[in-house]
Amino acid sequence: MASRIGQVLEWFQERLGTREQLSKFLYRRLPEGTTWWHTLGSATLFLIIVQTVTGFFLAFYYVPSPEHAYDSLIYIQGEIPFGNFVRGLHHWGASVTVVVVFLHMLRVFFMGAYKYPRELSWMAGVCLFLLILLFGFTGYLLSWDQKAYWATVVGTHIAGTAPLVGDYLWRILQGGTEVGARTLGRFYAAHVLILPAVLYAFVLVHISMVIYQGIAPVPRGKLGIIRKDRYKEVYEKSKAKGESFLEHLFRDGIVSFLLFLVLVWMAIAWKVPMEELADPTSTTYVPRPEWYFYFLFELLWLFPGEWIPVATFYIPVAGVLLLYSISLLDQPGDARRGERLFVEKGCATCHSIGGEGKIGPDLKQWKRYGSPILWAELMWNHALTMELKIRDFGLSWPQFERNEMVDLIAYIQMEIGLPGASK
Amino acid sequence: MPDGNNVDSASLAPSRRRFVLTILALISGTVASVLGVPLAAFFALPAFRRAERRWLEVGRVSDFAEGRIQKVLAKPLIAQVWPYETPAVALYVANHGSETFTLFHNHCTHVGCPVHWNDQASRFFSPCHGGVFDREGRVLAGPPPRALDRYEYKIENGILYAGRIYKVNEDLRFREWHHV
Numbered sequence: 001m002a003s004r005i006g007q008v009l010e011w012f013q014e015r016l017g018t019r020e021q022l023s024k025f026l027y028r029r030l031p032e033g034t035t036w037w038h039t040l041g042s043a044t045l046f047l048i049i050v051q052t053v054t055g056f057f058l059a060f061y062y063v064p065s066p067e068h069a070y071d072s073l074i075y076i077q078g079e080i081p082f083g084n085f086v087r088g089l090h091h092w093g094a095s096v097t098v099v100v101v102f103l104h105m106l107r108v109f110f111m112g113a114y115k116y117p118r119e120l121s122w123m124a125g126v127c128l129f130l131l132i133l134l135f136g137f138t139g140y141l142l143s144w145d146q147k148a149y150w151a152t153v154v155g156t157h158i159a160g161t162a163p164l165v166g167d168y169l170w171r172i173l174q175g176g177t178e179v180g181a182r183t184l185g186r187f188y189a190a191h192v193l194i195l196p197a198v199l200y201a202f203v204l205v206h207i208s209m210v211i212y213q214g215i216a217p218v219p220r221g222k223l224g225i226i227r228k229d230r231y232k233e234v235y236e237k238s239k240a241k242g243e244s245f246l247e248h249l250f251r252d253g254i255v256s257f258l259l260f261l262v263l264v265w266m267a268i269a270w271k272v273p274m275e276e277l278a279d280p281t282s283t284t285y286v287p288r289p290e291w292y293f294y295f296l297f298e299l300l301w302l303f304p305g306e307w308i309p310v311a312t313f314y315i316p317v318a319g320v321l322l323l324y325s326i327s328l329l330d331q332p333g334d335a336r337r338g339e340r341l342f343v344e345k346g347c348a349t350c351h352s353i354g355g356e357g358k359i360g361p362d363l364k365q366w367k368r369y370g371s372p373i374l375w376a377e378l379m380w381n382h383a384l385t386m387e388l389k390i391r392d393f394g395l396s397w398p399q400f401e402r403n404e405m406v407d408l409i410a411y412i413q414m415e416i417g418l419p420g421a422s423k
Numbered sequence: 424m425p426d427g428n429n430v431d432s433a434s435l436a437p438s439r440r441r442f443v444l445t446i447l448a449l450i451s452g453t454v455a456s457v458l459g460v461p462l463a464a465f466f467a468l469p470a471f472r473r474a475e476r477r478w479l480e481v482g483r484v485s486d487f488a489e490g491r492i493q494k495v496l497a498k499p500l501i502a503q504v505w506p507y508e509t510p511a512v513a514l515y516v517a518n519h520g521s522e523t524f525t526l527f528h529n530h531c532t533h534v535g536c537p538v539h540w541n542d543q544a545s546r547f548f549s550p551c552h553g554g555v556f557d558r559e560g561r562v563l564a565g566p567p568p569r570a571l572d573r574y575e576y577k578i579e580n581g582i583l584y585a586g587r588i589y590k591v592n593e594d595l596r597f598r599e600w601h602h603v
Binding site: 177 | 471550553
């Protein structure tokens, strides 16, 4: 038996070089200190796969027309074995995906993993985030109950308040001038055909980038700030101390499995809420969106009358643009510019770095403290002395704009020979 | 540098390279536009069809008590291109007497939540963000940007019909069609 398996493996090995490919994949090194927080990306992928597979099967019974959509779901949940379970996985999985994607973004943000050279991975990630919200928006119309119908009326109205193109957008989303059969057809096609194709394309791009660049080094201690021109060297050094991808895959597996258990529990314990059949003539229904669009819905309280587009268009668009641009705004320091600033801002009047002592302490001794945060602490403790000396020398109190502080730090790090910074 | 896998890029004449790339660009452009234009029209144009909503029969003129506001459900009179394409609609009918009416659309002018007429309070209320309208549809409170939209109407043989929906200005007169 064992030799039979060996033969099969050998057959593949000859044709595809399976062994090398696999070991390249499983034993590639990760930077040191990779954490449990790094499992959220693979957890998202796992949830996307669960959504895809449960979606495939729901599509066997679901009928995307106003006459049948609601009843087909009642049928799925009432008559089909495990109908509640399968729909439950898909329904609750959507919310869990939004939560995990959001946590993944927070992890990437707080560990600075969106910075050079991973700006494009971050941007592809933002696209994935928006696609997942679109999945939510197109998905919940499909149940064609009151919540589905009226949340979509509100949603398309919100799109309709966009300046200039609002009316076109409103019509194109609805396929006409009201939410009806064509709207359902559109949302269905988007939800099950177009969005999945685009999503998987972006997943592929995103993951290829992550594999090409490697996981970002954890910004702990001396890896806190890495200069651009030293990046490759520092990263390789950090990888030399790191573990294999297989070790991390273990963490990935555990986290995905725990999420899976939570999801199964949700699908068993909580029935998917279905309201009454959609009724466009209702005048007593109180529309409420899914929880992840609630902030937008409630934001509308703050902007009455002609200010509506601020809440419905300008704030969301500004938010998205900010998400795209943070990876470009927040660049690592440039030591050459920092060197110029060291003189221009007057630092060099009192301080040397590894030279003969001047009036202030030589900054070479800062090497002991490593982190620029501790430097700031040191300066804070001597702020009074510094201020008096600055006045004595007739200097002005230095002000830093834009990226200047980061450039200055990069220069000092380079001069005192901190890792990630030495010459 | 030429090797087993790559041809020396210098061995390819620039004119030949330009020719090949131009032909490929032309092919891509032709395929994209021959497919793209019909597909875009297929997707978008039905959303811009005019006058899909014809006159709706709202009820007999005599059914509406003078000075009151009543909710009415109406079904499209003329069969649509696609069944159920225009679902039943709800509208509020105010009878001012001597065959003059105001027909209100039941969507709030803010983000489209269904407004509710409260007879005791003599107000329309929207359930989402606190929009309140008076019996003429004027905004009294909340975020709605304009008075309630109205239907044009006509009376034929004692029957009230509703037509297209329009927006009103501050004097509650016609400003523009809600959609045409």
